[in-house]
Every structure is written in structure tokens, then in C-alpha cells.
Amino acid sequence: MQRIGVFVCHCGSNIAATVDVKKVVEVIASEPGVVHAEDYQYMCSEAGQEKIAIAVREKKLTGIVVCSCSPRMHEATFRKAAERAGINPYMVEIANIREHCSWIHKDINEATEKAVILARAAVAKVNLNTPLTPGESRVTKRALVIGGGIAGIQTALDIADAGYKVDIVEKTPSIGGRMSQLDKTFPTLDCSACILTPKMVEAAAHENITIYTYSEVEKVSGFVGDFTVDIRKKARFIDADKCTGCGACQEKCPSKKTPSEFNRGLGTRTAIYTPFAQAIPNVPVIDTEACIKFKTGKCGLCQKICAAGAVDYTQKDEIITEKYGAIVVATGFDTINLDKYDEYAYNQSPDVITSLELERVMNAAGPTHGHLERLSDGKAPKEIVFIQCVGSRCSDDRGKPYCSKICCMYTAKHAMLIRDKYPDVNVTVFYIDVRTPGKNFDEFYRRAVEQYGVNYVKGQVGKVIPQPNGKLLVQGSDLLDNKQILKEADMVVLATAIEPNKDVRKIATMLTASIDTNNFLTEAHAKLRPVESPTAGIFLSGVVQGPKDIPETVSQAGAAAVKVVGLLAKDKLTTNPCTAKADELLCNGCSSCANVCPYGAISYEDTLVNDHGIRETRRIAIVNSALCQGCGACTVACPSGAMDLQGFSNRQILSEVDAICR
Amino acid sequence: MQELITRAKELLADGTVARVLGWKIGDMPYNPEPAYFETVESLDKFVYNGFCGANLSKYMIEASKLEGKTLVCLKPCDTYSFNQLLTEHRVDRDKAYIIGVGCKGKLDIEKIKKTGIKGITAISGAEMTDACDTLEIDTIYGKKSCSYADGMLERCHVCKGKEHKIYDEIIGESRDTADGERFAEVARIEAMSPEEKFEFFKSELSKCIRCNACRNVCPACSCRKCVFDSTKFDSAQKANVDSFEEKMFHIIRAFHVAGRCTDCGECSRVCPQGIPLHLFNRKFIKDINEIYGEYVAGAEAGSRAPLVNFDTEDAEPSIVNER
Numbered sequence: 011m012q013r014i015g016v017f018v019c020h021c022g023s024n025i026a027a028t029v030d031v032k033k034v035v036e037v038i039a040s041e042p043g044v045v046h047a048e049d050y051q052y053m054c055s056e057a058g059q060e061k062i063a064i065a066v067r068e069k070k071l072t073g074i075v076v077c078s079c080s081p082r083m084h085e086a087t088f089r090k091a092a093e094r095a096g097i098n099p100y101m102v103e104i105a106n107i108r109e110h111c112s113w114i115h116k117d118i119n120e121a122t123e124k125a126v127i128l129a130r131a132a133v134a135k136v137n138l139n140t141p142l143t144p145g146e147s148r149v150t151k152r153a154l155v156i157g158g159g160i161a162g163i164q165t166a167l168d169i170a171d172a173g174y175k176v177d178i179v180e181k182t183p184s185i186g187g188r189m190s191q192l193d194k195t196f197p198t199l200d201c202s203a204c205i206l207t208p209k210m211v212e213a214a215a216h217e218n219i220t221i222y223t224y225s226e227v228e229k230v231s232g233f234v235g236d237f238t239v240d241i242r243k244k245a246r247f248i249d250a251d252k253c254t255g256c257g258a259c260q261e262k263c264p265s266k267k268t269p270s271e272f273n274r275g276l277g278t279r280t281a282i283y284t285p286f287a288q289a290i291p292n293v294p295v296i297d298t299e300a301c302i303k304f305k306t307g308k309c310g311l312c313q314k315i316c317a318a319g320a321v322d323y324t325q326k327d328e329i330i331t332e333k334y335g336a337i338v339v340a341t342g343f344d345t346i347n348l349d350k351y352d353e354y355a356y357n358q359s360p361d362v363i364t365s366l367e368l369e370r371v372m373n374a375a376g377p378t379h380g381h382l383e384r385l386s387d388g389k390a391p392k393e394i395v396f397i398q399c400v401g402s403r404c405s406d407d408r409g410k411p412y413c414s415k416i417c418c419m420y421t422a423k424h425a426m427l428i429r430d431k432y433p434d435v436n437v438t439v440f441y442i443d444v445r446t447p448g449k450n451f452d453e454f455y456r457r458a459v460e461q462y463g464v465n466y467v468k469g470q471v472g473k474v475i476p477q478p479n480g481k482l483l484v485q486g487s488d489l490l491d492n493k494q495i496l497k498e499a500d501m502v503v504l505a506t507a508i509e510p511n512k513d514v515r516k517i518a519t520m521l522t523a524s525i526d527t528n529n530f531l532t533e534a535h536a537k538l539r540p541v542e543s544p545t546a547g548i549f550l551s552g553v554v555q556g557p558k559d560i561p562e563t564v565s566q567a568g569a570a571a572v573k574v575v576g577l578l579a580k581d582k583l584t585t586n587p588c589t590a591k592a593d594e595l596l597c598n599g600c601s602s603c604a605n606v607c608p609y610g611a612i613s614y615e616d617t618l619v620n621d622h623g624i625r626e627t628r629r630i631a632i633v634n635s636a637l638c639q640g641c642g643a644c645t646v647a648c649p650s651g652a653m654d655l656q657g658f659s660n661r662q663i664l665s666e667v668d669a670i671c672r
Numbered sequence: 673m674q675e676l677i678t679r680a681k682e683l684l685a686d687g688t689v690a691r692v693l694g695w696k697i698g699d700m701p702y703n704p705e706p707a708y709f710e711t712v713e714s715l716d717k718f719v720y721n722g723f724c725g726a727n728l729s730k731y732m733i734e735a736s737k738l739e740g741k742t743l744v745c746l747k748p749c750d751t752y753s754f755n756q757l758l759t760e761h762r763v764d765r766d767k768a769y770i771i772g773v774g775c776k777g778k779l780d781i782e783k784i785k786k787t788g789i790k791g792i793t794a795i796s797g798a799e800m801t802d803a804c805d806t807l808e809i810d811t812i813y814g815k816k817s818c819s820y821a822d823g824m825l826e827r828c829h830v831c832k833g834k835e836h837k838i839y840d841e842i843i844g845e846s847r848d849t850a851d852g853e854r855f856a857e858v859a860r861i862e863a864m865s866p867e868e869k870f871e872f873f874k875s876e877l878s879k880c881i882r883c884n885a886c887r888n889v890c891p892a893c894s895c896r897k898c899v900f901d902s903t904k905f906d907s908a909q910k911a912n913v914d915s916f917e918e919k920m921f922h923i924i925r926a927f928h929v930a931g932r933c934t935d936c937g938e939c940s941r942v943c944p945q946g947i948p949l950h951l952f953n954r955k956f957i958k959d960i961n962e963i964y965g966e967y968v969a970g971a972e973a974g975s976r977a978p979l980v981n982f983d984t985e986d987a988e989p990s991i992v993n994e995r
Binding site: 629 | 737759760761762894895896897898899902904905906928929932976977979980981982983
């Protein structure tokens with residue numbers, strides 16, 4: 011029989027105002043196994059922890075129940091306190107009477123009753139607890155960053171500067187990401203490329219950074235400190251070691267009609283291409299779907315023209331297998347598909363464009379060489395309408411429920427830049443709210459209104475109707491003046507909602523990182539652990555975690571790097587002892603557990619067992635405790651009940667249920 | 673049947689197999705029982721007719737541990753069970769020589785008796801060589817007859833088809849005897865109010881005498897040690913203190929075989945109390961089909977069942993919860 015001490019925390023008034031803590035102490039003291047019960051104002055304080063130590067000493071406790079806040083908050087604190095007092099830390103259980111009880115109840119009697127029940131369940135569990143000892147696992151001192159945009163580049167640079175090896179895997183032929191597509195950046199209006207390209211060059215030149223462009227993560231196995239990753243390096247059909255980046259091949263390539271991904275489909279590119287002039291690496295790739303050589307077997311012009319002899323049509327995809335201690339997801343975003351927003355005529359008129367397309371139009375290296383012109387007829391627009399929140403803050407399933415966060419600021423930027431360069435162009439912005447929380451952000455927006463005379467109209471646009479004369483009739487409402495507006499515009503720009511890149515679901519599944527309903531990766535804690543995934547060893551950088559602008563992305567990228575460095579700096583990691591274990595006398599060897607194991611931790615061995623005198627060789631499940639994360643999926647899948655989770659055994663859980671139902 | 677016996681004798685004589693797993697003549701004309709035959713002579717007692725409903729797949733768990741190969745006779749629907757056991761590594765394919773035996777539907781003596789035919793002394797028309805359309809029955813009250821289809825087991829009215837999913841050779845013709853709607857009865861119960869459902873199951877399950885026949889015959893209930901026989905769990909004790917303990921046993925059993933049950937119908941066939949136990953399992957099958965897409969346990973060895981598999985296309989738990 012255990013000798014259990016129960017410690018009931020007031021949490022100031024957080025618990026004590028709603029739960030009669032004295033009553034909890036009184037009732038729980040008579041539970042089987044309980045030899046000591048007391049309450050205190052702050053159990054987590056120095057004095058509170060000392061109370062535990064004294065009780066352990068005086069009452070010879072073997073188990074501890076702390077009735078307090080969520081175990082996510084202070085389980086570690088109380089386990090350490092128990093260890094200092096000489097008790098195995100896994101003999102401690104927390105009854106969460108704050109988040110699960112006092113915070114959600116108003117009636118003191120109800121809350122007290124529930125607190126007693128929760129405490130009773132914890133006592134029932136501790137009665138069946140056994141001491142557990144954590145193991146150790148090694149740390150591979152190398153990090154993987156998935157995504158080569160500004161988030162990935164910054165994270166990689168910071169990790170590399172700290173002295174650790176980092177690999178960047180980028181899906182497209184060049185690093186740079188969305189930021190490389192932008193023209194100017196708010197709120198300083200400095201040129202995006204001017205601040206990004208030096209970082210790209212720095213990353214490429216860094217001795218600790220290896221960049222795999224035109225590559226994708228294909229398979230991930232292992233666990234924190236010891237991941238094994240297969241990276242598919244897609245065939246470029248160019249020998250990167252020989253290529254000098256002279257660009258002759260691209261000049262001569264006769265297949266010139268493929269829409270340029272980099273220019274958001276507004277311009278074209280050749281079949282052999284680098285996405286943009288400052289691409290890193292400056293090594294082209296051949297798009298086999300556009301290439302005449304690949305389609306018909308004829309042509310081969312690029313190979314003939316290449317003085318370096320770098321073009322190799324026989325190149326094959328390559329799989330690189332590497333070990334990593336930590337993985338950072340920095341897969342970024344894309345704008346949403348606008349097919350469901352017919353009212354804005356995006357698919358009907360080339361003069362209705364997204365803001366990201368406008369970035370390309372405004373950019374000197376873009377499809378119009380930086381001239382603001384209508385894409386339908388090349389004429390200079392005189393009247394431009396911006397529509398905010400297209401697909402953001404959306405209450406139906408056409409768009410996204412969240413605020414995309416960056417649109418208010420970039421629209422102010424676009425409006426300001428247009429008014430600055432083309433003072434004869436009228437700019438109207440339809441908005442729901444203008445949100446400018448950020449350093450120098452509101453000043454920036456006010457400048458657009460006050461200095462540059464941008465016409466801001468509070469109200470949404472109901473319809474954009476292309477007119478026979480080529481103009482666009484914009485029908486909107488002005489909520490402040492309470493009137494309908496009909497406006498003829500030459501161009502309409504849609505501040506389109508952003509969403510995580512489509513690939514992120516696949517990547518999250520490979521990493522077993524949790525993902526929310528909007529496909530953003532979930533943080534371990536929304537406030538206190540914002541750059542970590544709940545899956546150990548997986549970190550988040552940039553928009554993959556939630557909408558954010560460049561300064562925020564760079565800050566978060568640095569934060570993720572610090573977390574990675576903190577992990578890589580360790581030589582050994584303590585493993586969680588709450589892992590699964592199969593009872594070899596009950597195991598059927600049926601593989602159900604291995605099939606459901608998300609960590610690949612279960613294998614089978616033909617084992618000689620002695621089942622009450624019957625000696626035979628059986629196929630028995632073996633759990634690799636270093637890989638096991640203690641999720642418990644196997645224990646539920648096991649039909650015979652052979653698989654059990656240490657620290658959360660079926661018996662322990664059922665005894666908790668029994669205690670609650672008593 | 674003669675062709676089957678001849679072939680079995682051949683394989684036994686030339687040492688290909690060490691024993692034959694089939695059925696032997698019972699003490700009544702309608703109750704042949706599963707049996708091992710280890711000598712050529714003993715095969716004279718071998719029988720295969722319309723009353724050989726027993727699914728022999730589960731015997732292969734123990735037979736896989738024996739020296740040499742075992743010739744096992746499997747009907748088309750039994751091969752699903754064998755495949756499922758193979759998927760779960762419970763039987764050894766190399767230890768089995770599978771003869772896929774022809775099947776034209778299996779008979780249920782209880783159903784025949786329910787038509788009012790009592791005091792049976794002999795039955796003809798149940799032999800596999802026949803067309804299987806009418807049973808001529810001698811009784812102590814005189815000659816009677818019954819249509820083959822009217823005497824068929826419930827499971828044969830929802831036949832999974834005449835195709836053997838795994839075999840080394842096939843002897844005899846099979847036919848698809850399906851003429852009923854497989855999930856009709858489940859849908860009828862689903863439509864009941866919770867109170868009506870509880871009353872229905874209470875009236876059925878309270879007949880249970882806990883003889884464990886359903887569990888012992890079930891190819892999915894193949895655990896080395898059943899949770900109800902183990903002291904490691906409190907399942908048995910917990911069930912004991914419930915005034916309606918039978919429901920605990922049957923519900924836990926249904927959960928344990930969920931996603932693995934091939935709907936072979938053996939549980940209902942062997943129940944001495946005539947409880948339609950297969951309905952529990954069929955409810956799970958219907959739910960799995962609806963939530964995760966059509967899935968037939970045992971249709972393919974090594975396939976990953978929806979309940980022990982996950983991918984990004986799976987229904988979200990919230991969708992499952994809403995049901």
C-alpha cells in the first residue's frame with residue numbers, strides 16, 4: 011500500500027475562491043492510501059515545496075498528489091520537488107482543480123465536489139504508480155530547415171552562426187521565397203531584394219550551411235535529437251558543378267511560353283530557367299513538361315550552346331539521407347484560390363489582380379518592367395480600387411476566418427507608392443477595419459491618407475463588373491456616409507487572404523506535428539512556447555505558424571534558431587520513461603500496434619517464451635523506448651491488452667475512471 | 673466429395689501434407705464436426721456436405737505449430753478469415769495446403785426444424801454434388817421436404833461471393849447465394865430509439881448463458897489469453913458486478929473484433945441460445961464502411977484495416993463524434 015500525501019493549492023484566489031479547499035482536504039484524508047493532507051496558498055512557491063519535503067520526511071510518503079493547476083504548468087516543478095525530497099518523480103500525480111474545475115465553475119458546492127472527485131482519481135492512480143527511470147538518447151548536431159524563404163534563411167543563418175551545421179531544403183529552384191517576389195517593404199519602403207539578396211548570398215556562402223534547392227523532404231523517421239530524413243533532390247538536368255550561370259541556355263531556349271511562377275503567371279519563362287536573376291544557386295533547371303527535347307527528342311539547343319558542358323539530359327532524381335537533431339518548418343504561404351469569389355471578376359478581367367501580382371507589376375524586374383499599366387491593354391490606369399479582406403475574416407467557407415494581418419499595411423504601401431510615382435492616379439481603398447499594430451505602422455498608414463491623399467472608404471465591395479469599354483464598374487458601400495458607391499476603375503487590386511503552403515499537411519504528417527483547422531502548425535503553447543511544435547524536436551518559423559509580416563518572421567526565425575541551438579548544445583537528452591511495453595505472455599504478434607504507431611517504434615522478434623510451462627517461440631512486439639513517445643495508440647489498438655503504457659497503464663486509467671464514477 | 677477425398681488421400685500418401693483438416697460424420701445426419709485426419713484410412717469418415725458450416729481457419733492457428741503441412745478445406749467465405757489471420761501473423765501460410773472447397777450455401781438445422789420438421793432420421797439433397805434446391809427429409813413422422821434456400825444459414829443469404837480469396841487448389845463448384853440486404857437488420861435497429869435499442873439487446877443478450885461458444889469459434893477472437901480469462905484486467909470482475917453482465921462481455925467482444933471481423937457468422941451459428949450476435953459486428957462493419965470507405969476484412973492478406981491505419985484523408989474525429 012502506498013503512503014500518499016495530498017497537497018491542495020489555493021493558487022491565491024484562483025482556486026480557493028471557487029473551491030472549498032479545506033473541505034477537499036477533509037474528504038480526501040479518508041481515501042485509501044492517504045496518510046497526509048493539507049492545503050496551502052501557493053504550493054508551487056518555495057514554502058509550498060518545502061511543505062512537501064517535510065511531509066515526505068515525517069510521514070514517510072511514497073506517493074504525492076498535488077491538487078493545483080494544469081500539469082502542463084507545474085508537473086515538472088512538483089516532480090523535481092519530490093525528487094529532492096527523495097521520492098521517484100513519477101510517483102507524483104497532479105489533480106487539475108484549476109483549469110478543469112475552479113476556472114470553469116461558478117458554484118462553490120459543485121466546484122468543490124468536482125475537485126474532490128479529481129483528487130480521488132489522482133489518489134487512485136498513485137496507488138498503482140510504480141517508480142520509473144528516464145533513459146538517455148544522443149543528439150545529432152545538425153539541423154534541417156524546410157523552406158528557403160526569409161524565415162528559413164534567417165533560422166539557418168542564426169543556427170549556423172552558433173556553430174552548428176544546417177541544411178536548407180527548398181522546393182523551388184532558388185531560395186528567397188515570397189520575399190524575393192516583393193518590390194518594396196513596409197513601413198520603411200526599402201527595396202525587398204536589396205535587403206534579402208545579401209542574406210541569400212550569406213547563407214549560400216556560409217561554411218555551416220548546405221542548401222538543397224529543387225528538393226523535397228520525402229521521409230522522416232526517428233525522434234528528437236535523432237531524426238533520419240530522406241531528401242529528394244529532383245533532377246535539374248544541369249551539372250551544378252560545371253554550370254557558370256552565364257545564362258546563354260536561357261537566351262537560346264526556343265520554348266518560351268510557360269507562365270512564370272515567379273511572376274505569378276503574369277509573364278512567361280523558357281523551359282530551361284532560373285526563376286529570377288538573383289537566384290541562388292544561379293543554376294537553371296529544365297522544366298521537362300515544357301522542354302522540346304524531353305517532349306519530342308529533338309532540339310537539345312541548350313546542350314549545344316553550353317560552353318561548360320553542364321547540360322545533362324540523363325540526370326536522375328537523387329535521394330539524400332541525412333541525420334538531424336532538430337527540424338525547423340518554414341514552409342511559408344501562398345495566396346488563396348479566388349475561384350469562389352466570382353463577384354470580384356478576378357477570373358474575368360486581367361485588370362483585376364491580387365496584391366502579390368501588383369508587387370510583380372511594380373517591380374522593375376517584373377513583367378511590365380515596373381511600369382504601372384493595365385494588363386489588358388497596357389494603358390496607364392487613372393483610377394485604381396483596392397479591396398481589403400478578400401477571403402480574410404470570412405464567416406463562410408469561401409475564405410478564411412482569420413485576419414491575414416499583412417494586407418492593411420501592404421495596401422497602404424501600394425497606395426502610397428502609386429500616389430508617389432503617379433500623382434495623377436486616384437487611389438481608393440475599401441476596408442472593413444484598418445489594422446496597424448506595429449512599430450511605425452499607424453504613422454505609415456496615416457501618411458498614406460494625410461500626405462498622399464489616398465481615399466479610404468469604410469465598406470465592402472459587393473461586385474466588380476467588367477464594362478464593354480474595358481473599365482471596371484465597382485459597386486461598394488460607404489458605411490460612414492451610409493450610401494452606395496458606384497465607381498469606374500481602370501484596375502482593381504484584391505488584398506487576397508494568405509494560407510499556409512499546400513504541402514504543409516503532408517510535411518506535418520511526416521513530422522507528426524499537429525496542425526490546426528486552417529492548416530497552420532500548432533505551437534506547443536500559444537503564449538509560452540510559440541516557436542515549438544508539441545512534437546519534440548520540431549520548430550516553427552514564419553507564416554507556417556500563423557500570418558505575420560517580415561519583421562515578425564525574422565524575429566520568430568531567430569527565436570526558433572535559439573531553441574534549436576539550445577537543443578543541439580546538449581550531448582544527451584533525457585527520454586520520457588512513460589513508454590509502451592508488451593507483455594510477452596499476452597502478445598498475439600498481430601501487428602495492430604505496429605500499424606498504428608506514428609513513430610515506427612514497434613518491431614517484432616521471434617522470442618522463446620515460457621507460458622506456464624509451455625515453451626514456444628512466438629512473434630512478440632518489441633518497443634524501442636527511445637522512439638516511443640508514449641502516445642498510447644498501441645495500447646488501444648491491442649486486442650489482447652498485452653500492450654501497456656508505463657505510467658498510464660490500463661489499470662491506472664480504469665482505476666481513475668472507477669474513482670470518478672464511485 | 674469423392675474427388676475431395678481422393679485428392680486428400682493422394683496428398684496424405686505422398687507426404688505433401690501430414691494431416692487433413694476437414695469434417696467427419698457426426699452422430700446425426702445434420703451435425704458433421706471439424707476433425708483432423710492423419711491416415712488415409714481415417715478419411716473414410718470424411719464428409720463434406722451442406723451442413724459443414726464450420727469455418728476451419730481458426731484451427732490453423734494451432735495447426736501452424738505442428739510438424740508438416742496441414743491440408744485445410746476452406747469455403748469461399750472461410751478464406752476471408754484465413755487471410756485475416758494471415759494479416760495478423762496468427763497462421764503460417766507455409767504450413768497450410770489450402771483446398772478451396774465448393775460451396776452452394778450452408779444449412780441451418782435450427783431453421784429447418786423451425787419449419788415444423790421434427791424427428792429427422794435422414795436428409796438427402798444436402799450433398800455438394802446435387803443442384804441443392806430441395807431437401808428430402810425422412811422423419812419418424814414420414815417424408816418431408818424443404819427448399820434448400822429456406823434452410824440456409826442467415827449468413828448465406830448475404831453471401832460474400834463464390835470466389836476463394838486464397839487457395840492452393842479448388843475442388844467443386846460454388847455459387848453466390850446472396851438474396852438479402854446485408855445491413856437491413858442493422859439499419860432497422862439503428863432507427864430505434866435508445867430505449868428501444870436497449871430493450872432489444874437486453875431481450876436478446878439476457879438469453880446468453882456465457883458458454884463462450886461464440887468466442888471460442890470466432891476466428892477474430894484468437895488472443896492467446898482472452899481479457900475475460902485473465903487476472904491482469906478487471907474486465908471479468910467488473911462484468912460480474914453488473915446485473916446485466918452479458919452485455920459487457922458481448923460489447924467488449926464486439927469492440928475487440930471491430931475492423932477484424934470478416935462477418936463469417938460463426939458466432940450466431942454456434943450460439944445455443946440463437947442470439948443474433950453477428951448484428952453487433954455488422955454494425956461496426958457498416959460504420960467503418962460509412963466513415964472510412966468500403967472495407968472487407970480478409971479480402972486481401974496484408975491489407976491495412978481502417979482502424980489500424982491512418983492517413984490524411986481519414987475522417988476527422990469530430991465527424992466520427994457527431995454520429
